[in-house]
Amino acid sequence: MFFIMGISNGEKKLAFDQLEICNCCGKYGHLEVYMTYMFFSFFFIPLFKWNRHYYVRMNCCNATTEISADLGKAIARGEVTKIPLDTLHFGRYENRMKHCSYCGFTTEEDFQYCPKCGRAL
Numbered sequence: 001m002f003f004i005m006g007i008s009n010g011e012k013k014l015a016f017d018q019l020e021i022c023n024c025c026g027k028y029g030h031l032e033v034y035m036t037y038m039f040f041s042f043f044f045i046p047l048f049k050w051n052r053h054y055y056v057r058m059n060c061c062n063a064t065t066e067i068s069a070d071l072g073k074a075i076a077r078g079e080v081t082k083i084p085l086d087t088l089h090f091g092r093y094e095n096r097m098k099h100c101s102y103c104g105f106t107t108e109e110d111f112q113y114c115p116k117c118g119r120a121l
Helices: 069-077
Strands: 005-013 018-021 028-042 045-058 064-067
Touching: 028 069, 045 069
Parallel strands: none
Antiparallel strands: 005 028, 018 028, 028 045, 045 064
């Protein structure tokens, strides 16, 4: 008699979609929420999960940040429909691109005014 069992990593995209202007690249993007976990399987059937972490990813530039387990669980249950973008911190990627809302000019430079149209960024 032999047993087939193992421990592996898993990832699940949660049913959450929110359209926002990205703080990192200045483009419109969708917030996507993912849960990563470890699981034990017996005969290729996952029996239990542990070490769950929840992440938010912007699909426009793939900037990712971890969110709290409580917020992640509430999203998984469908209780949260909107995440305030100012509460998410994408670290070194945040505000690397500036985008002019008037003419659409995009730059990585540290301008306060748009070099194309002269309006404030």
